[in-house]
Amino acid sequence: xxxxxxxxxxxxxxxxxxxxxxxxxxxxxxxxxxxxxxxxxxxxxxxxxxxxxxxxxxxxxxxxxxxxxxxxxxxxxxxxxxxxxxxxxxxxxxxxxxxxxxxxxxxxxxxxxxxxxxxxxxxxxxxxxxxxxxxxxxxxxxxxxxxxxxxxxxxxxxxxxxxxxxxxxxxxxxxxxxxxxxxxxxxxxxxxxxxxxxxxxxxxxxxxxxxxxxxxxxxxxxxxxxxxxxxxxxxxxxxxxxxxxxxxxxxxxxxxxxxxxxxxxxxxxxxxxxxxxxxxxxxxxxxxxxxxxxxxxxxxxxxxxxxxxxxxxxxxxxxxxxxxxxxxxxxxxxxxxxxxxxxxxxxxxxxxxx
Amino acid sequence: xxxxxxxxxxxxxxxxxxxxxxxxxxxxxxxxxxxxxxxxxxxxxxxxxxxxxxxxxxxxxxxxxxxxxxxxxxxxxxxxxxxxxxxxxxxxxxxxxxxxxxxxxxxxxxxxxxxxxxxxxxxxxxxxxxxxxxxxxxxxxxxxxxxxxxxxxxxxxxxxxxxxxxxxxxxxxxxxxxxxxxxxxxxxxxxxxxxxxxxxxxxxxxxxxxxxxxxxxxxxxxxxxxxxxxxxxxxxxxxxxxxxxxxxxxxxxxxxxxxxxxxxxxxxxxxxxxxxxxxxxxxxxxx
Numbered sequence: 001x002x003x004x005x006x007x008x009x010x011x012x013x014x015x016x017x018x019x020x021x022x023x024x025x026x027x028x029x030x031x032x033x034x035x036x037x038x039x040x041x042x043x044x045x046x047x048x049x050x051x052x053x054x055x056x057x058x059x060x061x062x063x064x065x066x067x068x069x070x071x072x073x074x075x076x077x078x079x080x081x082x083x084x085x086x087x088x089x090x091x092x093x094x095x096x097x098x099x100x101x102x103x104x105x106x107x108x109x110x111x112x113x114x115x116x117x118x119x120x121x122x123x124x125x126x127x128x129x130x131x132x133x134x135x136x137x138x139x140x141x142x143x144x145x146x147x148x149x150x151x152x153x154x155x156x157x158x159x160x161x162x163x164x165x166x167x168x169x170x171x172x173x174x175x176x177x178x179x180x181x182x183x184x185x186x187x188x189x190x191x192x193x194x195x196x197x198x199x200x201x202x203x204x205x206x207x208x209x210x211x212x213x214x215x216x217x218x219x220x221x222x223x224x225x226x227x228x229x230x231x232x233x234x235x236x237x238x239x240x241x242x243x244x245x246x247x248x249x250x251x252x253x254x255x256x257x258x259x260x261x262x263x264x265x266x267x268x269x270x271x272x273x274x275x276x277x278x279x280x281x282x283x284x285x286x287x288x289x290x291x292x293x294x295x296x297x298x299x300x301x302x303x304x305x306x307x308x309x310x311x312x313x314x315x316x317x318x319x320x321x322x323x324x325x326x327x328x329x330x331x332x333x334x335x336x337x338x339x340x341x342x343x344x345x346x347x348x349x350x351x352x353x354x
Numbered sequence: 355x356x357x358x359x360x361x362x363x364x365x366x367x368x369x370x371x372x373x374x375x376x377x378x379x380x381x382x383x384x385x386x387x388x389x390x391x392x393x394x395x396x397x398x399x400x401x402x403x404x405x406x407x408x409x410x411x412x413x414x415x416x417x418x419x420x421x422x423x424x425x426x427x428x429x430x431x432x433x434x435x436x437x438x439x440x441x442x443x444x445x446x447x448x449x450x451x452x453x454x455x456x457x458x459x460x461x462x463x464x465x466x467x468x469x470x471x472x473x474x475x476x477x478x479x480x481x482x483x484x485x486x487x488x489x490x491x492x493x494x495x496x497x498x499x500x501x502x503x504x505x506x507x508x509x510x511x512x513x514x515x516x517x518x519x520x521x522x523x524x525x526x527x528x529x530x531x532x533x534x535x536x537x538x539x540x541x542x543x544x545x546x547x548x549x550x551x552x553x554x555x556x557x558x559x560x561x562x563x564x565x566x567x568x569x570x571x572x573x574x575x576x577x578x579x580x581x582x583x584x585x586x587x588x589x590x591x592x593x594x595x596x597x598x599x600x601x602x603x604x605x606x607x608x609x610x611x612x613x614x615x616x617x618x619x620x621x622x623x624x625x626x627x628x629x630x631x632x633x634x635x636x637x638x639x640x641x
Contacts, residue, residue, distance in 0.1 A: 055539050076542045088540035092558045101554070102544040154544050 006031045006190050007052070007158060011061035014047050021047040023214035024061065029158075029192060034184050036193040036201040038237065039211030045194040046085075048211070049160050052192070053082045065157070081156035085163045087147040089135045095121070095146050096131040102154040120149040123186070125179075141172050148180070152187065161193040165200065177203045198238050202226070210234050231352050235278040240312075242281065244320050246351070247274035258319040263295040264346040275353045281312060281325035283348035286340055293343035297322070301338045315342055392611035400607060410612035419596060419613065423620065426592040429507065429582070430575035433514040434568050437522040440515070441567065442530075444523055445560075449531035464520055475513065475584040479504060482585075505587025513581035518574055522567040529563015530556070565632050569625055576621055593617055 007029040014022040021044040029035045039045045050056040052063060054075030063070050070078060081102075090098050097104075099120055100113040108116075118128060124145040130138070135146055144164060151159050161180075165173045181204045184191050195201055201208045202222045209219045210233075218230040229235035236243055246254040246263070253262040254277060263277070290296045299317030306312075307325070315322045324342055394406035397413065444463075448456045466474075481487045484502045493499050503509050533556050541555045557564075579594040588595070593613060600610030 053543055055543070074542070075539070076545050076547055078543075080543075082540070082543050084536050084540060086534065086536050088534065088536035090537060090541070090555060101541070101546075105545045105550055105554075150544065 004031045005029065006033075006066055007192070008064040008067075009052075009061065010064065012048070012051065012058055012063060013060035014044070014051060014056060015059040020214050022051065022058075025214075025216050027209065027216060027219070029190060030206075032188050032190055034181070034191045034193065034204055034206045035209065036195060036205035036207075037209045037211050037216075038195055038198050038201045040196055040237070043211045044214040045211050046162055049082070049162055049192070049194050052158075053080055053160050054078045055082075079157040080160060081151040081154045081158075082160040082162060083147050083151050083164045085166060087143055087164060089143060089147055089150070091136050093135060094131065095126065095133050095135050095138065095142075098135050098146050099149045099153050101150060116153060117149070120152055123152075124149050124183070140168055141176065144168065144176055148183065152183075152189075156189070158190045158192055161191065163195050166195070166197075173200075174203075180204060198225075210237060227350075229278065229350065229352060232276045232278075232354055235276075235350065235352055240281055240323050242279045242284065242320070242322050243276050245274070246277045248272060256318075256320075259297060260318045261295075261297055263349075266346050266349050266351055269351060269353075272351060275351055278350040278352055279344050279348065281323040282310075283344050284322060284324040284342055285344065286324065286326065287343045288341070290341060290343070294346045295349075296341055296343035298339065298341055301336055301340055303336065315340060317342070389611045389614050392608050393615045395608040395611075397608050398606050410608045411616075413609060414612055414616065419593070422591050422593040422596045423617070425507075425590045426576050426594065426617075427620070427624075429511060429514065429590070429592060430572050430578075432511055433518065433575040434522075434572045436511065436515050437518060437571055438526075438564065438568060441519065441522045441526050442564075445526035445530045445563075448523075448527045449533075450535075463523065467517070467520060471517070471580060474517075475580060478509075478513065478585050482509070504585060505589050507586060507590050510582045510586030510590070513585050514575050514578050517578075517581070518571045521570045521574060525563045525567035525570060526560070527563070529560040529567070532563065533559040561632060565628065569628060573621060573625070576617070 005028040007027075009025050009027040012022060012025045012027075013020070023044070025048060037045045037048065047056060051058050054070075054073060054077075058071055065079070090101065093101075096114065096117050099117040100108075103113045103116060114131070118131065121128060121130065126142065126145050126149070130142070135143065138146060147164065165176055168176065177200060180191075184204075193201070193204065198208070198210075205222060207219065207221055208225050209216045210225065210230075211217065212233050218225060218234050220228075225234065226238060229238065232243060235241055244256050244258045246256045246265075248265070248268070249255045249262060251262075252265070254265045255262045256277070265277075269275075285293060287293060287296055297317045299315040299322060302314040302316050302321065304311060304313045310325050310327055313324045313326075315324055322342060388402065391402035391406075393410055394408070395402050395404050395410075396407060397409055444459075448459060452459055469477075479486070482502055482504045483489070484504075485493070486502075489500065489502060503512075537555055537559065538551055541551045546554060576592075577594055579592065579598060582588065582590065582592050582595060594617075597610045597613045597617070600606045600613060
């Protein structure tokens, strides 16, 4: 991959006083890739992106754009562009003027600017008569599109996104996520996106980097991250999962402090002695007989939540609260305070370390 | 809301507005009408209750009062321009750079204004006068004897710039702090250099504060009188000075009133033109 890397980060570090916001990050982003960095708030992902865009100066390490070090290149000279969380549109300007801003700065004459702006507006499904509309009178989704069009008009080699969809309601966000992926395909540009939502990252990305406390803890395809989370943090970051501490017993089975019983392990990592077992809610089943799955636990239904096509149950067993999700039509038993038997197959569980 | 409720709300609203209405009636409307009425009275009379006429206005247009008007407007305009140039960097610093030091800087800027105006004006005279603190020291140390700046229009402007600085600075600081940091970063990210960021983004977005500061200082500076009289040494006579002379020395209240009405009209018209040009409402309501 390195021969076609557009962006390479080598030991990139940013320290604010006592706080190490970004801690020796190494990363290669391929040409034309949709790369997403996921992490909780405060993990340093915004600082990382701001360094790449030229709005923060790295404390250490290097940023290489097509092999050329750009650490000290000011933002206005970098061939990259950012779509901000706040969008940072120019409120005193029209939709057209916002989109054309970078062209005006470059001295492109006004007819050519307008042609390009209208072309981008068509591509982003903005009505043509919005050209003269003050950007402050646009809706949230329209503003998103204006911000994206403004970035694309700059014709950047890499487009950065700083959680632009986080303030948008769920339904529109789902639409815009898909549109963004389509735009990525149409333009063929390299997109680098940051978000705190792994779900959002899954939908759009070619590869995902999970960030924690300034470090990239795992980089991989959505499938790799989903199926093989590297540690407890990554697995918990995927949304609701069942995670409980386990250690390897002498008989080759797993035992836990939190959950009574012993369990058949999945394939053991080398030298495994103790760690965490991860079982996704959709891998858990209600059992009629204990031998229906390799592992089973006896518990009591605490509550149930309708999630549309699926139903989620909370089942208390020992000190652990298990989350079990079933399809609506597969629902069996399970009323509040019923004693139930739940289970999973070893192959559907994952062993991770702390 | 039903009619009864509407009535109740209206009455309550009126009742609460009464103190302010009374203050405005006594402090603003009554004197304003008195001045307007006096401006139509015959010259050198002391009652507005007479047959109105335009004699005072004829006198004004027949004589050279236009010079005083011109001086007043010019002094005020120059004051505003100098203030804008001095205050923008300061306002930028206060809003974006100084951080926790902003309060201390503000205090340092405002503190001298707590000194009474007379003390300050006569202090300047002692400092700048021939053989005074500044020139006397220069003469004693270096044997040079430059002309004193005292009693010139430039000194008048210096005094006004000094006095009205906070009235420009604070609205302007508010204006500059209204410019979102990310908007500025976005402009730079899209290729704008420092100067382009300034006139494409920072200046237009800070404009409401800048305009309010300019209008405030302009209106105050047009009405300034002490600076021109004391440190300006009456080298030029602003219109406010003419008005004062008419009301006091020459005991011609109707003429003074007519001058005051004209001044109000001129300043009011200028302010309206500026407000219309910049459409403050729209700028303030944006977002």
